[in-house]
Structures are given as structure tokens and as C-alpha cells.
Amino acid sequence: MTESTDETVDQPTTAAETGSKPEAQSETDQRGATLSKSNVVLRVDDLQKSFGALAATDHATFEVERGTITGMIGPNGAGKSTLFNLISGYYDPDGGTVSLNDGEITGEEPYNIAERGLIRTFQTPRKLEGMTVREAMMIGPQNQPGESFRKLFTSPGEVGDSERQNLADVERILEEFEIDHLARQPATDISGGQMKLVELARAMLAEPDILLLDEPVAGVNPTLANKLAEQIRRLNDEGTTFLLIEHDMDFIMNLADPIIVLNQGSVLTEGTPDEVRSDDRVADAYLGGGSV
Numbered sequence: 643m644t645e646s647t648d649e650t651v652d653q654p655t656t657a658a659e660t661g662s663k664p665e666a667q668s669e670t671d672q673r674g675a676t677l678s679k680s681n682v683v684l685r686v687d688d689l690q691k692s693f694g695a696l697a698a699t700d701h702a703t704f705e706v707e708r709g710t711i712t713g714m715i716g717p718n719g720a721g722k723s724t725l726f727n728l729i730s731g732y733y734d735p736d737g738g739t740v741s742l743n744d745g746e747i748t749g750e751e752p753y754n755i756a757e758r759g760l761i762r763t764f765q766t767p768r769k770l771e772g773m774t775v776r777e778a779m780m781i782g783p784q785n786q787p788g789e790s791f792r793k794l795f796t797s798p799g800e801v802g803d804s805e806r807q808n809l810a811d812v813e814r815i816l817e818e819f820e821i822d823h824l825a826r827q828p829a830t831d832i833s834g835g836q837m838k839l840v841e842l843a844r845a846m847l848a849e850p851d852i853l854l855l856d857e858p859v860a861g862v863n864p865t866l867a868n869k870l871a872e873q874i875r876r877l878n879d880e881g882t883t884f885l886l887i888e889h890d891m892d893f894i895m896n897l898a899d900p901i902i903v904l905n906q907g908s909v910l911t912e913g914t915p916d917e918v919r920s921d922d923r924v925a926d927a928y929l930g931g932g933s934v
């Protein structure tokens with residue numbers, strides 16, 4: 643384990659020190675997150691989750707402001723994916739709360755959380771055997787079907803018009819993502835990068851308030867990564883809030899602001915890309931943590 647020799651010295655290379663924009667109403671809690679944001683879509687408060695003796699999520703506290711693309715970085719094993727699993731209802735926390743649009747969602751089923759406007763994608767997308775891309779789109783994002791999609795399965799008799807509407811929505815979104823040429827291809831035959839685009843497109847069909855993306859460009863070639871970034875920006879301009887985990891620093895630093903840094907299950911700091919980039923504690927966390 644590598645640690646800097648001056649580990650106890652706090653060097654806040656922050657807005658205050660550099661004289662950049664003042665942060666009037668925000669405050670920073672001891673754990674480094676900027677709290678009291680003005681229009682909060684997602685709030686995680688003192689969240690905890692242990693696997694045996696390992697505290698994968700350790701008193702994590704932060705807020706995501708509506709309309710932002712908020713980034714989340716941290717070394718391997720920092721607890722980023724665990725946090726997503728807790729927020730989206732795939733894991734039950736040992737303590738703490740998660741609130742979405744002012745209502746508490748802690749411990750709710752993924753399905754209910756999706757209905758309430760929070761959709762997430764997975765670091766490793768599910769394989770969609772035996773389906774075309776268009777069919778995969780029809781079942782909605784990752785077992786999180788929206789109301790109209792659910793009816794395809796629960797009340798097939800009622801879907802006449804709405805199914806047509808769904809199909810129209812799918813066609814529209816395939817076009818918007820410039821993947822309509824893939825519609826008839828087996829979903830298992832497309833590239834990893836194309837799959838990530840399909841995942842994002844599927845997630846958008848549920849019209850989420852906030853979309854959580856876990857490493858959307860991992861293993862994606864630069865051309866498709868640019869396309870993903872473009873789509874994320876476009877959707878953000880149209881009003882979708884993003885919480886984005888990404889290992890690719892250039893990608894996330896160009897796209898997200900603010901960026902929350904997670905280390906050993908807790909928020910180490912939060913700031914603009916420049917603030918995070920120049921923060922020695924962040925560099926130390928990456929050196930001391932798992933492989934990068």
C-alpha cells in the first residue's frame with residue numbers, strides 16, 4: 643500500500659483558496675460532500691452496508707442537484723457500484739436513508755424505485771439472448787419496465803394502442819441514438835459499445851428524472867464513447883439528471899460537474915473537475931487503493 647508521507651496535512655485546493663466562484667449557500671460536511679444544495683433530486687444520508695467485516699459503504703452522505711451531470715469516481719473497490727445497488731434497491735442498507743424527489747425510498751424494491759423516476763444501468767450489461775435490439779428495447783431497461791411496458795405482460799388485452807405507442811417510442815429513440823440500423827440485429831451480435839448505447843436508449847424509454855450510469859464507456863471504443871457523451875449531454879439538456887460512475891478520467895472530467903470522490907465507502911471530497919484533479923487526497927486515494 644502506497645501512502646504519502648504527509649498524509650495528515652489537509653491541502654484544500656478549493657474554490658476559497660484559488661479565488662474562483664464563491665459557493666454561497668453550500669456547506670461541506672466533515673466527510674467532504676457538498677450538502678444543502680438548492681434543488682436536490684437524490685439525497686443519500688449516512689448510508690451503510692457491510693459484507694462481513696468489510697464496510698463497503700461507510701456513512702456515505704451526498705446530494706445530487708437536479709439538472710446536473712454529477713460524476714462519481716474512486717479507486718477500484720471504493721464502493722461505487724455498491725452505492726448504486728443500495729440507491730436503486732438491489733441491496734438493502736444496514737443503515738441510513740436514500741431520498742428521491744423528497745420522498746424516502748430506502749429499502750424499496752428496484753421496480754418501485756424505477757417507477758418513481760430513478761433508473762440505473764449496470765457495469766456489466768445483461769446478455770439479451772434470443773432477442774433483436776428492437777425487442778430488447780420493448781422490455782424496457784434492465785427489468786425495470788415502465789407502466790406502459792409492464793402492461794405488455796400483465797394485461798396483454800389492453801395493449802392495442804399503447805403497444806403501438808411503445809413501438810413508436812422505441813423507433814423514435816433508436817433514431818435519436820442513431821442506432822436504428824441495428825433494430826433487427828440479434829441483441830447478442832452487436833459490439834460492447836453499441837450495447838452500451840442500447841442500454842442508455844432503453845433506460846431513456848422509462849423517462850427517468852435521474853439516471854445512474856455505472857461505467858458507461860468501460861470497454862467502449864473512442865468513437866462510440868464520444869457518441870455516448872454526446873447523447874448524455876443532449877439528454878441532460880432536455881432535463882434528465884445524471885449520476886455517472888466512470889473510470890475513464892478524461893471522459894468524466896469533460897462531462898461531469900460536480901464530481902464526488904468516493905474512497906473506502908465514504909465521500910472523500912466533492913468539487914469541480916479542476917478542484918478534484920488538483921486535490922492531493924484524491925491522488926493519494928488512487929495510489930493507496932486498488933489497482934487503477
Ligand code: ADP
Pocket residue numbers: 693696698716717718719720721722723724725
Ligand atoms: P467499485 O464499484 O467502487 O469498484 P464495489 O462497490 O464493487 O466497488 O465494491 C466495494 C467493495 O465491496 C469491494 O471490496 C468488493 O469486493 C465488495 N463487495 C461488493 N459487492 C459485494 C458482495 N455482493 N459481496 C461481498 N463483497 C462485495
Ligand code: MG
Pocket residue numbers: 722723724765
Ligand atoms: Mg464498480
